[in-house]
Amino acid sequence: MTPNADLPDPKGQVSDAYTGNWVDHRAPAWSRPYLRLSRADRPIGTWLLLxxxxxxxxxxxxxDGTxxxxxxxxxxGCAIGSFLMRGAGCTWNDITDRHFDAQVERTKSRPIPSGQVSVRQAVFWMGLQALISFGILLTFNNATIxxxxxxxxxxxxxxxxxxxTWWPQVFLGVAFNWGALVGWTAHTGRLELPAVxxxxxxxxWTLFYDTIYAYQDTEDDALIGVKSTARLFADNSARWLMWFLIATVTLLGAAVIAALAPTQNPLSMVLALGGxxxxxxxxxxxxxxxxxSxxxxxLMLFRSNRNTGLILVPFLAIAAWL
Known part of the structure; x- marks a missing residue:
C-alpha cells in the first residue's frame, strides 16, 4: 500500500515540532529532512528573528515621519531573510551540536543525529540558504549590507x-536581535542611538524567553555538561526573569523616547509607549x-513570545502613520 502523502512521516518528525505542521503533512517527502533542519516545522524562531x-x-x-x-x-525582505538566515543558523547549530543533540531526549530526533541528513548535506543546505539571503541583503543600502x-x-x-559560559542566552540575544539595527539602518541609512x-x-527580551525555553533541558544539560541560564538560576528564575522584564520594558521605552522626542508629536510617542x-x-x-518543572x-510560554513581540508592531505602525 502506498503511504498517504498527507500524513506525517512518523520516522522523521522532530519531537518538539508543532502538531499538524505543514512540513510533516504537506511538504514533498524529499524536502522534509532539510526543512526540519531549518526548523520550518517550528516557526517561532523565524518570528523571533523577524x-x-x-x-x-x-x-x-x-x-522621520515617512x-x-x-x-x-x-x-x-526582512521576512524572507529571517526565514532563510534562521534556517542557515539552525543548520549550523545542528552541525556543531550533533553529538550533544544525540544525548538529549528532546533533540535526538533532529535530522542529523537521527540520520536523516549527513553533515555534508547539511553544510550544502546551510550555504544555499545563506547565499539566497545575501542576495536579498544586496538590495539594501551599503550601511545595512x-x-x-x-x-x-x-x-x-x-x-x-x-x-x-553560563550565559549562552546573551550570545543568542546578540545574534537574534541584530535585525533591530538592520531594520532601522535599512530605512535611515545610518545607525543611531534609538536602534542601539x-x-x-x-x-x-531574549534572556527572558530563552531562559524559559532552556528549562526544558536542564536535566539532560546537566548530564552532558551543557551550560545555560536555566541551570544557573535554578529555583531563582522568577527574580532573574523579572529583572529581564524590567530591562526589556525600560530599554524599549528609552528607544521610543529617543526616536520620537525630536518629532515633537506627543500623540505618536504616547501611542508607541502604550505598545x-x-x-x-x-x-x-x-x-x-x-x-x-x-x-x-x-514550551507553551516560549512560543507565546511571538505574540509578545507582535503586540508592539501595530502601535509603532500607527505612530509612524500619525
Missing part, C-alpha cells in the same frame, strides 16, 4: 557559547503562568 527587524523599521519610520514603497520591500555581513560573527559563535537601545531591549506597556504586561502574564508549560 520581529526586531520590524521594530527597527517602524520606529525609524515614526522617527514610510514609502521601498519600506514595504524592507519589511518583506555591512551590518548584515557583521551579523555572521555572532551567528557563528553562538552554538559554542554553552560550552564555555532597541537592540539592547531585544537582548533582554511598550502592553508588551510588558504580556511578559508579566508569562511570569505568572511559568512552571519551570513542566516542560510543556515552558
Amino acid at each position: 520581529i526586531p527587524c520590524w521594530w527597527g523599521l517602524l520606529l525609524a519610520a515614526a522617527h 514610510f514609502g514603497i521601498y519600506d514595504f520591500w524592507i519589511a518583506l 555591512l551590518l548584515g555581513i557583521a551579523a555572521l560573527l555572532p551567528v557563528a559563535v553562538y552554538p559554542f557559547a554553552k560550552r564555555f 537601545l532597541l537592540y539592547g531591549a531585544g537582548i533582554a 511598550v506597556w502592553a508588551l510588558g504586561w504580556h511578559l508579566a502574564w508569562q511570569l505568572r503562568q511559568l512552571d519551570t 513542566d516542560a510543556q508549560n515552558c
Whole structure:
C-alpha cells in the first residue's frame, strides 16, 4: 500500500515540532529532512528573528515621519531573510551540536543525529540558504549590507557559547536581535542611538524567553555538561526573569523616547509607549503562568513570545502613520 502523502512521516518528525505542521503533512517527502533542519516545522524562531527587524523599521519610520514603497520591500525582505538566515543558523547549530543533540531526549530526533541528513548535506543546505539571503541583503543600502555581513560573527559563535559560559542566552540575544539595527539602518541609512537601545531591549527580551525555553533541558544539560541560564538560576528564575522584564520594558521605552522626542508629536510617542506597556504586561502574564518543572508549560510560554513581540508592531505602525 502506498503511504498517504498527507500524513506525517512518523520516522522523521522532530519531537518538539508543532502538531499538524505543514512540513510533516504537506511538504514533498524529499524536502522534509532539510526543512526540519531549518526548523520550518517550528516557526517561532523565524518570528523571533523577524520581529526586531520590524521594530527597527517602524520606529525609524515614526522617527522621520515617512514610510514609502521601498519600506514595504524592507519589511518583506526582512521576512524572507529571517526565514532563510534562521534556517542557515539552525543548520549550523545542528552541525556543531550533533553529538550533544544525540544525548538529549528532546533533540535526538533532529535530522542529523537521527540520520536523516549527513553533515555534508547539511553544510550544502546551510550555504544555499545563506547565499539566497545575501542576495536579498544586496538590495539594501551599503550601511545595512555591512551590518548584515557583521551579523555572521555572532551567528557563528553562538552554538559554542554553552560550552564555555553560563550565559549562552546573551550570545543568542546578540545574534537574534541584530535585525533591530538592520531594520532601522535599512530605512535611515545610518545607525543611531534609538536602534542601539532597541537592540539592547531585544537582548533582554531574549534572556527572558530563552531562559524559559532552556528549562526544558536542564536535566539532560546537566548530564552532558551543557551550560545555560536555566541551570544557573535554578529555583531563582522568577527574580532573574523579572529583572529581564524590567530591562526589556525600560530599554524599549528609552528607544521610543529617543526616536520620537525630536518629532515633537506627543500623540505618536504616547501611542508607541502604550505598545511598550502592553508588551510588558504580556511578559508579566508569562511570569505568572511559568512552571519551570513542566516542560510543556515552558514550551507553551516560549512560543507565546511571538505574540509578545507582535503586540508592539501595530502601535509603532500607527505612530509612524500619525
